[in-house]
Amino acid sequence: MSEQIKFIVEQLNKEPFKKTFNLITFDSVEPLQLLQVLNEVLAEIDPKHNIDIREEAPDQTAKRMFSLLGILKYKPPGCASDMSAFRQGLVTGSKPIIHPILHWLLQRTNELKKRAYLARFLVKVEIPADFLQDDVVADTYHQYEELVEGFKTLHRECEQLKNCGFSTAEIRRDINAMEEEKDQLIKRVERLKKRVDTVSNHQRMLEMARQLRVEKEREESLMQQKQEQKNQLFHAEQRLQRAQQQLKDLRQASADAKPENKLPKELESKKKTVHYLQKVVAEPAMGHSDLNELEAKIQEVNTQINQLIEKRMMRNDPTDDKLFLFRQQASIISRKKEAKAEELQEGKEELLIMEKELAQKTNQARDFDGTEVLKGDEFKRYVSKLRSKSTVYKKKRQELAELRTEYGVLQRTEEILKQRHEAIQQQLQAVEAKHGITGFSDTQEELERVSALKSELDEVKGRTLDEMSEMVKKLNALIAEKKTALAPVIKELRPLRQKCQELTQEYEEKKSLYDSCAAGLESNRSKLEQEVQGLREECGQEETRYHYINCLKKITERQIQRAADEMKLYVSADPQERRKALREQYNRNILEQENMGKKLREKQKAVRESHGPNMKQVKMWRDFEQLMECKKLCFQKQQNQNSIGQVIQEGGEDRLIL
Template sequence: MSEQIKFIVEQLNKEPFKKTFNLITFDSLEPLQLLQLLNEVLAEIDPKHNIDIREEAPDQTAKRMFSLLGILKYKPPGSASDMSAFRQGLVTGSKPIIHPILHWLLQRTNELKKRAYLARFLVKVEIPADFLQDDVVADTYHQYEELVEGFKTLHRECEQLKNCGFSTAEIRRDINAMEEEKDQLIKRVERLKKRVDTVSNHQRMLEMARQLRVEKEREESLMQQKQEQKNQLFHAEQRLQRAQQQLKDLRQASADAKPEGLMKRLDEEIKFNTYMVSDKLPKELDSKKKTVHYLQKVVAEPAMGHSDLSELETKIQEINTQINQLIEKRMMRNDPMDDKLFLFRQQASIISRKKEAKAEELQEGREELSNLEKELAQKTNQARDFDGTEVLKGDEFKRYVSKLRSKSTVYKKKRQELAELRAEYGVLQRTEEILKLRFEAIQQQLQAFEAKHGITGFSDTQEELERVSALKSELDEVKGRTLDEMSEMIKKLNALISEKKTALAPVIKELRPLRQKCQELTQEYEEKKSLYDSCAAGLESNRSKLEQEVQGLREECGQEETRYHYINCLKKIAEKQIQRASDEMKLYVSADPQERRKALREQYNRNILEQENLGKFKCCSRRGSGDKFPVRNYVRSRKLCGRAMGQT
């Protein structure tokens, strides 16, 4: 427990709380102060709880703290039966309850801040099931749940991006390397500019070179577009051929599904797989390794300029011309008519190329089939997750479609009936409006007739009388029913009272001696209470006297401490002055003239002589200029020097 309190005090004295607790002051905190301290720690985790608990009702404070601790997933020590004691201790600010909570919160503040921030968006609002029956409320709640799920995914992606970022050291190294490359390129460009400036008409040549580069780039982009379109056309044709072949294979498989056909198909697959493993894949692997080797060589070489590239292009052209010449010589030397194996070689090369092309087509077909199967499995899983049902196939799907058709016919009938009812409602509404207009016209005619015969308001009075008479008859009926009900209720109450009296008679007999005993105990309680109050009053008066004495002694102790410090300071000042005086005496008595010149007396004497000489010089100069007060100025300078010596 002491280690726990020590950890709490250390954490509270640090940022951001900045408390000045020690073990004694923290242990002597009142329950209300402990609750306020717990509320400050909770407010650091969730700023919504930054509230003064003195301005809040205790039940609201307890409810707010319980809800936040539940969100933070705090598990109180002890079994489930101790939960009532835990709640009571938290409300009253009990130390055995508050200290473990503070220790748990201060151990993982950053983690709990993140959990409280997420709880603000992830804790769902509880809505009763009755309200969810409304379509608008249900749709809104569904949108709210979708937004919560979207927040989860976005927060997860944000955390992944934060964790997988590059380090600053790597970024700085990359920046330094790029700056060095930039400096090298700038220097190289400057050298080329100097080299080009010496050539006559270099601006026109540069412009032509720029135009040539733009046209080449445009030509390359057009060639790339052309190649892409060719590739797309080729892939589309291949997909069409594969689809046709798959359709043909499926038809054949459905036609002759025999063991011999299956064995033949397996043999073909084995041959294809052996060809892929033994011939095609090793060749592709060797070609990939060669390309990787060439690329590594290119990367290992230093950066090349335009001159180096032009030299390489010329070399490539020369080598291509040499290769073409050698091919021509070989063709001239080896006559195809003389070579008997030429046709067989040509056929073998054609067959090998066709074999490679077919192997590639078959491989692409298998990859596409596997991708389609994966997509089909993914779609079925999505459908299962969406409505929790399996994807229907065959006869089940037909039955489902027939059921939907029957439901659609019923829906159409109901919709037609609803349209008819709406039309009838419109007609009735229009009829009601027409009748209201007719009634208003008749009322106006009746009022005009009454005004003509001098009996204005007769119809209203007649209607009011009829209404009052109807109300009176209804009230009379209600009163009659009420009186009957009251008489029946009185009979029932009387019977119930008599039953209760008979049932309570033995209990009342047992209660009479208990009442006497209760009176005796109350008298004894009053006597004990009066004794307790008198004793408590005496102890309270003694405690107040002792507190006053302690307060007086503390004040006297404080005064004595201040007096001690003041006298100690005066003593130090006097010791310092004595030390300075002894040092001055040593310098003044010293036999060394240099040491004696350091004494204050000698310094002040020299200053006095300098001031006297200066005063005499000024007096003489002012006599010549008509100064009437030379002696006064001299006396004033002597007084100033004397004051300076006295202050020192």
């Protein structure tokens, strides 16, 4: 606990709090002042809480601090059953509750600042489900959720850029280095111009060199265009091959359009798809680390490709152009930039298309069943539920197919039987017409049917009357039995009801007495607990004061002992013992410093006396260096003139030979 308080005092004495606490003053702080210190720390984390708690109600202060500590995910020490004591201690400014909170907050202030800043945008507003039934409120809340998700992605990208981007110091160093290289190149160009000005026909040579550079750049651009056209031709050939393959597949599919040819192929393709999906499911799921490794490998391969391209271009192109490497790097960077810009544009267009499709699908889904599109775990649960339903649907569909086939068989059987029945009826009608009794079979069937129906109705009516009479008899007998059985019970129940009412009244009176007594005992217990807590705090303060006074006493005794030892050494007759005294040691140190000061003053005087001649000698040496530099420049100029004259003489001899 002492280490904890020491850490709190050290942090509060630093920026930005600038307190002047020590262990004693901090331990003797009043509960209200301690709450104010906690509020200042919370205000440093979240400026919204920069409030004077004396101008705020205690319940509002407690509610505000509870909400912020909940957002910061502070877990109080102890089990969950101590939460009521934690709340009460925070309201009353109890030290055992406030000190751990301050220690936890001051350990991770920067992290908590970031968490509080994010909580302002990421903690969603709770809206009752009844209000979400309104379409306007639902659409507004949906837009609010989309904005929260957008803030998450933007904040994540911002953090990545902060962590992986270049620092301003590195950029400034690069700019300074480039400026130095630029100055060197300018100086070098000026020197070359001075050397070229002395050569005859230098303008014509410069023009030829400029034309050569232009032609090389043109050649390079033509090579790039040629490579791009080759790539376009390659992509077009691939598209043509894919189209031809699709056309071939469609022709084969149209040729094999019969069911006996098409079904086995479709079944085989479905089996292959299922086998591929099973392989995919059997493979372990890829996490962020696997994706990062793949991205790192892709980046490494791209760098290797760029290095190989640079090497090939360096081998093929001439090396006499000093600026070729810079132009090559610039062209590579420009190509990369154009490719990335095209990829970015394609990605943006695809993103817009997908966002439009997502909005359309969301609106369609909302219009269809009035619900929002599922996300995250809810979508996974919905998919798993949908899979189980799909299996059930497949089973039911299979059963339905079997029933349909059976229905078709039965329908066909019914048609066959109807045809046979019609044939027999026709034969019977022919026989009746032959014997002169046409319609006899129909009349006979109708009479038989009516008589059978009448007999069935008579039987049903008789059975119903018999059952009703038997049921009435049974019910009457059952009612009589129940009455006779319940008569003695009712007689016994009457006095018991009266007794129950009396006992209930007595119970209510006793309960009211118990509640009043319990409330009085609870109030007395809370008062005693507060008194005990105050006495414990007073005891702790007295113990701290005792330890502090004891430490002061020991320090004073030690100082007195040192003074006595010093006096004993100073009064001692032994010179060796006297030399150990602090006074003698300080006198020796003072004497040594005075001697050193005398030597330094003498040395300063000598330097001042020799400063004038030394400066004259330095000036003479600089003049000598300037003279030698001038001679060197004159010699170089003479050498350049001799070399130019020799070149002119050789050119004249060549013209004479021609």
